[in-house]
Amino acid sequence: MDIQNHYYGHSAVLAAYAGLSRPRHIAGLLQHGWTAVSPVAAHFADFPKVGTDPRQRRLLVWSHGCRGWSPADEDRTTTPVGAPVLYLEALLRAQGWTPSERLGPVFVPFHGTRLVRVTGAHADLARQVAKVDGPSTVCLHHEDMTDPEITTAWRDAGHTLVTAGRRDDPHFLLRIMHLVGNASRVSSNRLSTAVLYAAAVGTPAAVWGDPLTFGAQSSSAVDELRATWPEFHTVDPTDGARPGTGAAEADAAATALARRELGAEHLLDPAALRSVLGWGRTPGVGPGLQYYAASPLAKAAMVLGLTKRSEASTQAMSAGSSNPLLWLRHPLAALPKPLPRGLPTPVTTEEPLDA
Structure with missing residues (x-):
């Protein structure tokens, strides 16, 4: 019922797994990225009524086994379905796909959003990555690709720059899977979705x-990530080694944690997935009307202050900034677009875009 349901090719991957030729409107809201806090606050704040009656529209989260939040603490019902990347993995492995190390090291710098930018010494971080891992494939967020300071910093350090594309590109997740599935190691300067994807496969x-600076977020946020998910923070940045434990044990612990955070235990079969997404034999009219009319109006009401987000949602979505003018920087970003087309059959991974 909202454009976020189709971010990063998620609806296209789910449609392929469910046996459909192309995605449809989803009867509810689908979590679109891993988050260290509740996705109800971070992703669903613009729609406070969705989930109050899950028989009509559901809040579809990846997992109920996350360390950063508990469904019991929410005032709305959430339904775990597993992350779309795990459905993509299932499709690929059914075709004989196996990970490799042919790309060598891959680094995914932590990125900001349209609303909140990441600032800091990218050049220093780029040189640090070159010292530890050598020349690497660096996957930049497509908005960071428009910043000459960022691109120059990474290129001058000897790295190869690629991008997975825009978030409304249905092939986005196929490119990410190509990177994380063919890397000798995937690293980032902050715990993020790509790190969990890599560990999960x-x-x-x-x-x-250097975690750099994200909006108005304090350094305590990074400390909390380290304390809550220590399995991903075992590398000595001076030489890339894992002190105190063997690599195999550390990798196994990270994989088990990542699959739990991404909801591997909640994956559905194709028929059950179609049912929970509201994809019956014929497309329903309600989700389409919500997508093209109700959803943009609800977001506009939030921007204009006609409805209010909770304090928890404001903190989760904008790193501590509550300035509504931030949301006017990209006034057309929330407008609905035609649904993405289906994926190639059989589904395969794709080379990332040359930056």
Whole structure:
């Protein structure tokens, strides 16, 4: 019922797994990224009524086994369905796909959003990555690709720059899977979705390096990430080694944790998935009307202050900034677009875009 349901190719992957030729409107809201806090606050704040009656519209989260939040603490019902990347993995492995290390090290710098930018010494971080891992494939967020200071910093340190594309590109997740599935190690300077994706498919994954500054967020946020998910913070950034434990044990612990955070235990079969997404034999009219009319109006009401987000949602969505003018920087970003087309059959991974 909202554009976020189709971010990063998630609805396209789910449609392929469910046996459909292309995605449909979802009867509810689908979590679109891993979050260290509740996705109800971080992703669903613009729609406070969704989930109050899950028989009509559901809040579809990836997992009920996360360390950062508990469904018991929410005032709305959430339904765990597993992350779309795990459905993509299932499709690929059914075709004989196996991870490799042919890309060598991959680094995914922590990125900001349209509303809140990441600031700091990218050049220093780029040189640190080159010292530890050598020249690496660096996957930049498509908005960071428009910043010459960022791109120059990473290129000058000897790295190869790629991007997975825009968030409304249905092939986004196929490109991410190509990167995390063919890396010798995936690293980032903050715990983020890509790190969990890599660990979940068995690729060594770690968090190290200058975390940079994210909006008004304090340094305590980074400390909380380290304390809550220590399995991903075991690398010595001076030489890339894991002190105090063997690599195999550390990788196994990270994989088990990542699959729990992404909801591997909640994956559905194709028929059950179609049912929970509201994808019956014929497309329903209600989710389409919500997508093209109700959803943009609800977001506009939030921006104009006609309805209010909770304090928890404001903190989760904007790193402590509550300035509503931030949401006017990209006034057309929330407008609905035609649904993405289906994916190629059979579904395969794709090379990332050359930055």
